[in-house]
Amino acid sequence: xxxxxxxxxxxxxxxxxxxxxxxxxxxxxxxxxxxxxxxxxxxxxxxxxxxxxxxxxxxxxxxxxxxxxxxxxxxxxxxxxxxxxxxxxxxxxxxxxxxxxxxxxxxxxxxxxxxxxxxxxxxxxxxxxxxxxxxxxxxxxxxxxxxxxxxxxxxxxxxxxxxxxxxxxxxxxxxxxxxxxxxxxxxxxxxxxxxxxxxxxxxxxxxxxxxxxxxxxxxxxxxxxxxxxxxxxxxxxxxx
Amino acid sequence: xxxxxxxxxxxxxxxxxxxxxxxxxxxxxxxxxxxxxxxxxxxxxxxxxxxxxxxxxxxxxxxxxxxxxxxxxxxxxxxxxxxxxxxxxxxxxxxxxxxxxxxxxxxxxxxxxxxxxxxxxxxxxxxxxxxxxxxxxxxxxxxxxxxxxxxxxxxxxxxxxxxxxxxxxxxxxxxxxxxxxxxxxxxxxxxxxxxxxxxxxxxxxxxxxxxxxxxxxxxxxxxxxxxxxxxxxxxxxxxxxxxxxxxxxxxxxxxxxxxxxxxxxxxxxxxxxxxxxxxxxxxxxxxxxxxxxxxxxxxxxxxxxxxx
Numbered sequence: 369x370x371x372x373x374x375x376x377x378x379x380x381x382x383x384x385x386x387x388x389x390x391x392x393x394x395x396x397x398x399x400x401x402x403x404x405x406x407x408x409x410x411x412x413x414x415x416x417x418x419x420x421x422x423x424x425x426x427x428x429x430x431x432x433x434x435x436x437x438x439x440x441x442x443x444x445x446x447x448x449x450x451x452x453x454x455x456x457x458x459x460x461x462x463x464x465x466x467x468x469x470x471x472x473x474x475x476x477x478x479x480x481x482x483x484x485x486x487x488x489x490x491x492x493x494x495x496x497x498x499x500x501x502x503x504x505x506x507x508x509x510x511x512x513x514x515x516x517x518x519x520x521x522x523x524x525x526x527x528x529x530x531x532x533x534x535x536x537x538x539x540x541x542x543x544x545x546x547x548x549x550x551x552x553x554x555x556x557x558x559x560x561x562x563x564x565x566x567x568x569x570x571x572x573x574x575x576x577x578x579x580x581x582x583x584x585x586x587x588x589x590x591x592x593x594x595x596x597x598x599x600x601x602x603x604x605x606x607x608x
Numbered sequence: 609x610x611x612x613x614x615x616x617x618x619x620x621x622x623x624x625x626x627x628x629x630x631x632x633x634x635x636x637x638x639x640x641x642x643x644x645x646x647x648x649x650x651x652x653x654x655x656x657x658x659x660x661x662x663x664x665x666x667x668x669x670x671x672x673x674x675x676x677x678x679x680x681x682x683x684x685x686x687x688x689x690x691x692x693x694x695x696x697x698x699x700x701x702x703x704x705x706x707x708x709x710x711x712x713x714x715x716x717x718x719x720x721x722x723x724x725x726x727x728x729x730x731x732x733x734x735x736x737x738x739x740x741x742x743x744x745x746x747x748x749x750x751x752x753x754x755x756x757x758x759x760x761x762x763x764x765x766x767x768x769x770x771x772x773x774x775x776x777x778x779x780x781x782x783x784x785x786x787x788x789x790x791x792x793x794x795x796x797x798x799x800x801x802x803x804x805x806x807x808x809x810x811x812x813x814x815x816x817x818x819x820x821x822x823x824x825x826x827x828x829x830x831x832x833x834x835x836x837x838x839x840x841x842x843x844x845x846x847x848x849x850x851x852x853x854x855x856x857x858x859x860x861x862x863x864x865x866x867x868x869x870x871x872x873x874x875x876x877x878x879x880x881x882x883x884x885x886x887x888x889x890x891x892x893x894x895x896x897x898x899x900x901x902x903x904x905x906x907x908x909x910x911x912x913x914x915x916x
Binding site for chain 2: 370371374375378381382385386442443446447448450451452453454455456457458605606
């Protein structure tokens with residue numbers, strides 16, 4: 369337990385000290401929330417029940433896929449993961465430690481962004497919070513699987529480029545702040561089976577008191593199982 | 609069967625590498641590696657780039673599986689018993705191995721904690737001359753400072769077995785002296801210390817035993833006392849021979865591997881060649897080369913590699 373706690377503390381210190389990470393996981397989602405929550409520049413629906421869950425979903429994507437993936441890529445290329453794997457920490461506690469550290473950052477994000485949303489006037493349906501937490505957990509797991517899957521195979525620089533590109537595409541296309549009904553039909557169909565879109569949709573439904581669509585649960589559960597499993601099977605601890 | 613004499617010892621807690629073969633896909637990185645690293649000694653692993661040193665050491669560390677042969681570390685299998693060996697093992701990678709943004713102090717403290725806090729991190733920082741750099745991130749350290757931090761992390765375990773890859777690389781003279789002293793002290797504490805290095809002059813100063821790799825095979829292992837004693841006439845024969853009957857004529861005959869035999873009691877070529885004539889005349893062996901030793905590890909290794 370001491371070993372795991374020492375590692376979690378170390379990971380969290382590094383995460384919270386990194387300005388690029390903070391920009392990605394907190395400043396961008398908070399900026400989007402404040403901007404779109406106060407300036408009426410988008411067509412409907414841009415109300416807070418639409419906007420806040422979308423930004424929460426974006427924040428989870430930032431931490432779990434982009435932040436975790438890029439950091440893991442650079443840790444792998446610097447052989448830091450390989451070196452840690454040779455200590456009593458071992459691979460399992462290393463993964464668990466990273467999960468706890470990332471989960472802590474996500475909880476912090478949700479608290480800060482939820483507070484900003486509340487300040488702007490957002491009032492979520494409290495009965496939907498358990499479903500929202502489940503959707504956030506499944507979505508986070510799926511996105512982490514994608515991030516680590518990319519980081520476990522590509523060079524760090526390629527991981528950086530690929531995950532940032534994917535982040536940008538999903539930011540624009542996954543319904544975080546723009547409704548997916550505006551997308552071309554084929555693109556919309558593909559994007560709807562992405563975990564980011566399903567997570568956003570599930571959070572919106574749950575936090576507005578509606579029943580979460582069964583298809584969203586199915587998409588989230590499938591990604592949450594498949595992405596981490598595939599990442600675990602293909603991950604290389606060494607640099608290429 | 610190897611072309612050199614593997615040191616024999618009874619201690620089951622030594623590091624013993626026996627006929628190891630390692631493949632990456634269709635490429636064979638190590639064809640046949642055999643050597644022993646004793647407790648309380650520094651064993652230098654030398655040889656050209658791509659000779660199989662790193663792959664073999666990584667297998668000893670538990671990072672790689674072997675396709676044939678076996679490895680025993682402290683009586684345990686490095687792969688199967690990795691969880692039991694990890695707390696007792698110190699590893700220094702040749703490069704990197706540390707989060708680029710992590711600071712010196714927090715990294716040493718983490719590794720000490722991971723190894724059960726058997727070593728005081730502040731003491732370790734002081735011993736490696738890193739105390740004044742405690743708040744500096746890894747990526748802002750010089751090459752020599754990074755080397756010393758990597759070595760500090762290997763010592764955080766207070767290891768029973770340590771694998772150090774190029775520990776004196778990029779170090780200035782003062783830092784080399786510190787590292788030599790740390791490596792010697794580690795062996796003195798009873799640990800098995802395996803050092804992969806290209807710096808033969810350094811190895812000559814801290815090693816007790818030397819293993820030579822070439823083209824995926826171990827081609828020799830010898831004690832440094834042999835090198836230090838090292839002078840004598842060396843003869844290279846085209847095949848193994850029974851040297852017992854020569855001993856009475858020309859004194860000790862030492863198998864140095866790769867066909868080389870050394871007669872430390874002799875300093876002139878003539879009597880040695882004369883003593884070998886009966887073997888040549890009966891076709892039991894042919895003399896390929898004869899040298900009078902200049903001594904020193906480098907010339908010793910070059911001879912074993914067939915480049916002397």
